Amino acid sequence: MSQANFLNRQALYLRPDPTRVVVRPFKPTTEPKDLKPSEKTRANHIVDRVLALDEETVTRQLADVLENFEGRHRNLLRTFELRAAEMEAALFNHPSFTKAQSQLAGAYFLNEYSFEASALFNPSIVPHPDQGLAPPGGLRFILSLRAVGEGHVSSLTFRAGTITKDGSVSIDPTARLAATSKLPKDFDAAIDQPVEVSFDTGDISERVLFPVTAAQSNGIEDARFVLFEDGDQSTYYATYTAYSSAGIRSELIETKDFLSFRMTPLKGSAAVNKGMALFPRKIDGRYAMIGRQDNENLYLIYSDDLITWNGGKPILKPLWPWEFVQIGNCGSPIELKEGWLLFTHGVGPVRRYSIGAALLDKHDPGKVLARSRDPLVHPDVSQREGYVPNVVYTCGAIRHGSRIILPYAVSDTYSNFATIKIRSLLEAMEPVA
Numbered sequence: 001m002s003q004a005n006f007l008n009r010q011a012l013y014l015r016p017d018p019t020r021v022v023v024r025p026f027k028p029t030t031e032p033k034d035l036k037p038s039e040k041t042r043a044n045h046i047v048d049r050v051l052a053l054d055e056e057t058v059t060r061q062l063a064d065v066l067e068n069f070e071g072r073h074r075n076l077l078r079t080f081e082l083r084a085a086e087m088e089a090a091l092f093n094h095p096s097f098t099k100a101q102s103q104l105a106g107a108y109f110l111n112e113y114s115f116e117a118s119a120l121f122n123p124s125i126v127p128h129p130d131q132g133l134a135p136p137g138g139l140r141f142i143l144s145l146r147a148v149g150e151g152h153v154s155s156l157t158f159r160a161g162t163i164t165k166d167g168s169v170s171i172d173p174t175a176r177l178a179a180t181s182k183l184p185k186d187f188d189a190a191i192d193q194p195v196e197v198s199f200d201t202g203d204i205s206e207r208v209l210f211p212v213t214a215a216q217s218n219g220i221e222d223a224r225f226v227l228f229e230d231g232d233q234s235t236y237y238a239t240y241t242a243y244s245s246a247g248i249r250s251e252l253i254e255t256k257d258f259l260s261f262r263m264t265p266l267k268g269s270a271a272v273n274k275g276m277a278l279f280p281r282k283i284d285g286r287y288a289m290i291g292r293q294d295n296e297n298l299y300l301i302y303s304d305d306l307i308t309w310n311g312g313k314p315i316l317k318p319l320w321p322w323e324f325v326q327i328g329n330c331g332s333p334i335e336l337k338e339g340w341l342l343f344t345h346g347v348g349p350v351r352r353y354s355i356g357a358a359l360l361d362k363h364d365p366g367k368v369l370a371r372s373r374d375p376l377v378h379p380d381v382s383q384r385e386g387y388v389p390n391v392v393y394t395c396g397a398i399r400h401g402s403r404i405i406l407p408y409a410v411s412d413t414y415s416n417f418a419t420i421k422i423r424s425l426l427e428a429m430e431p432v433a
Contacts, residue, residue, distance in 0.1 A: 004376045006424035007406075010169055014145065014159070014415040018117040022180050022208055023073055025083065026111040027090065043109070044092050050105045051095060062104045072112070074177060074201070080106035115155050115178070115208055116147035119387050121409030124225045124331055124396030126236060128160060129257055137165030139400050142204060142258060143407060144223050144238065145415060146395075148387075154219030154243070156209035158258065167403045167419045175203040180210045181261070189213050194264040204258055211242075215251070215265065219243040223253065224277045224395045226332035239266070239276040239289070250276045250291075252307070269293075270301050270309040277329045277396075279340070283365060290329045290342060298327055298344070300366045315366050316358055322348040322375050323356065330355055331396025333365070334404070338426060340365050343397055343406070346375065353391040354378035355408065359429060370429035377408060377418060386411025 028042035040048070053061070070076050084097065084106035097105060128140035143159045157178075161171040181197035189212060199207045211220055223240040238253040242265070250271045254262045270276070276291040289301045289309060299312035318324050323346025330343035340360040345353055354375030361367040379390045394408040404420040 004374070004420075004425075004428065006421050006428065007376055008167075008419045010417045010419065012169055012171065012417045014120055014123075014171065016116040016118060016120040016147070016414065017174070018114045020116055020174075020178050021072060021112045021114050022178050022210065023076075023079060023110045024113045024180070024210070025086070026109050027087075040092055041090070043087060043090050044094075046108050047087075047091055047094055047105055050101055050108070051097075053101075053104075055098075055100070058098075058100050058104055062100055062107075065104070065107050069112075072177070074179060077103050079110070080104070082106070083109050113149055115149045115210065116157060117149045118152070119148040119413050120145050120157070121148075121412050121415055122146040122222045122393055122395045123407035123409060123415045124223060124238070124394070125398045125405060125407050126225045126227050126396070127398070129236075133162075135162065135164055137401075139163045139398075141398065141405075142225075143171070144225050144395075146220075146222055147208070148219075152219070153211065154221045155211065156220055156223050156240075158204045158207055160204050163400045163405055165401070167400065167405070169405060169417045169419070172205070175201075175206045177201075178206050178208050180208050181212070183212060187212070189217075192265060194262055196260065196262045198260040207258070209253075209261065213242070213263075215244050215246075215249060216242040216263075217244045222275070222395050224275075224329075224331045225253075226278050226280050226396065228278065229281050237278055239278055241274045248272075248274060250274070250309075264307060267308045268303075268310040270299070270312055275328045276301075276309070277332045279333055279365070280335060288365065290333065292326070292328050296326045298329060313366050315360070315368055316344065316371070318346065319371070320346070320356075320373055322346050322352070322354050322378070324348060325351070330394045333360065334397060334399050335362070336399070336422065336426075338362075339369055341404070341422075341425075343376075343394060344371075345393055350390060352379060353393055355392055355394060355406075357425065357429065359426065368432045370426070370431045372428065373430045376420065376425070377406070379411065383410045383416075386413030388412035 080103040084102045123145045134140045147157045221241040223238040225238040236255045242251045250266045252264045276289050279288040287303045287306045297314045298316040300315050301312040303309050325347035333340035333342045339362045342358045344356045355377040356372040356375050358371040359369045377392050397406040406418045409415045
């Protein structure tokens with residue numbers, strides 16, 4: 001099976017970098033099963049040991065910590081102090097810390113986490129909110145990526161880049177440092193409700209959206225970002241999969257500037273599944289999604305309030321051999337004058353994932369006008385090895401002029417880009433009777 005001849009793969013590889021780290025809370029969990037309420041926990045024992053050190057030793061130990069870690073994180077001493085304050089709820093009464101004791105104690109309840117040590121994949125792409133640096137005829141963009149580190153925990157990381165007039169793609173240099181978001185002061189991870197997080201850092205590649213709620217505890221997966229237009233209002237939304245030991249569900253990110261984010265659980269029968277993708281505008285006054293509900297087929301789903309999604313109409317089923325196992329969407333539909341261009345993935349023999357496309361009616365997206373008989377992108381011999389072999393996947397493409405810019409992941413490990421001529425793609429698709 002040959003690659004589509006109108007698709008141009010670019011050699012722009014985004015690979016996981018284990019040197020990029022954040023500091024995460026560490027709380028000792030291996031307590032004795034028969035511990036009585038009056039007995040001290042391991043956390044208390046650590047604090048007792050810090051308090052037993054003389055002032056000179058505290059100063060020397062803190063200096064050693066800074067020598068090892070200060071250049072790897074911003075505002076590290078302040079981070080230590082804040083972590084010590086967070087731990088107070090888990091500690092017995094103890095003598096007041098000096099500032100240095102607080103900083104040293106806080107350091108014992110943090111650990112570094114290499115958030116993209118294993119994989120950097122499943123990208124989606126949207127226009128940058130600031131086009132001031134875009135070249136003539138070009139476009140600035142933001143790319144979201146799923147990063148995977150120790151324990152297969154997924155988070156979201158970002159890159160900025162540029163598309164030139166002729167469709168060439170470049171990525172801005174990645175910041176050396178990285179940081180997770182700030183949480184509200186009264187935040188409780190166990191409460192199942194929307195949460196707003198924010199960042200102080202200036203470079204977008206420093207920002208890591210790490211799981212913060214119980215429902216996200218094992219990962220924030222496969223964000224499908226889209227720029228949503230509603231009259232004169234523009235908002236970035238992303239549907240993603242929240243994964244915990246209890247199961248999965250779909251949630252929604254909302255942001256205007258990629259500095260502040262609101263994460264909201266979706267409700268309804270359709271929200272218990274993976275892979276929902278929001279249309280970039282309302283259809284007949286209602287929000288619309290493409291999603292999979294039965295592990296095989298794609299559905300069109302409507303909502304009046306953006307949060308509650310029930311029911312749905314099946315519109316695409318496996319048709320060609322490369323998608324016989326199941327199909328799914330590859331991000332939000334892209335509006336063309338000919339209709340809604342929807343990239344899809346299909347799973348074929350030996351669980352091989354490939355990327356195809358369908359064209360939906362612009363006024364009635366429940367009507368399929370055409371679809372690709374053969375995949376546009378499939379794992380070739382040079383791009384099939386990785387964490388999960390034989391997979392190419394994307395969470396969203398973007399239109400620029402006469403081309404589609406398609407970021408895609410290879411074998412759940414790293415990411416690359418391809419460009420597609422829209423006219424050639426539409427001509428290659430097979431009409432649906």
